[in-house]
Amino acid sequence: MTPAHAAVETEITVSEAVTFPDGIPGFEACRHWVVMAAEAATPLRRLHAIDGTEASFLAIDPRSVLEGYRCELSAADRLRLGAREDEPLLWLALVMMEPSGALTVNLRAPIVINPRTMTGQQVLPHNCLYPLRHVLLPAE
């Protein structure tokens, strides 16, 4: 994107990364991830796995997609994240490009990160009925 963006990628070390103890489904070996702002003042983020099968994802705050978006974390989820009661957490939904060219977003299984403990996981809430592929932009 910009030279500064590229520089950030090369300087990242594991200590600055968010630890995902189980990786995420399909990327179980990816234990360390970095979160980068795609661009200032947008809800877009870039998630990049720095170990396992290196992979990049585009992610967006689900609350910027759907007003009032809310998923309840289970006690076990909170424990895994080391999240205290009412602790601010970073919620991100992964963006997918469909074969049709449409952009969809996974509101069903959000990525949740605790910035204090630098721990993250993909949550599969049992009570979350948001779509797995919510259309963000139709095919061009």
Next chain:
Amino acid sequence: MLVFTRRKHEAIMIGDGVEVRILRVGKEGVRLGIVAPPEVRVHRREIYDQIRDANQSAVVTPGQFTQLADRLKKAK
């Protein structure tokens, strides 16, 4: 694959911390109760597979990344 015959209320242990108990056996299916430590995540297999497939289709190359971010920015 390890195969067991179990009846209602019987259970199996997986390792030291995971218990799978048969709660009900019916025509429609078998109801299982699972006790596991919090670090062990338990999911229905088909849900896990759906999320895995979605994650795999979410991978973007650096080129796609810029293109997608631009498309989303323009749409705002």
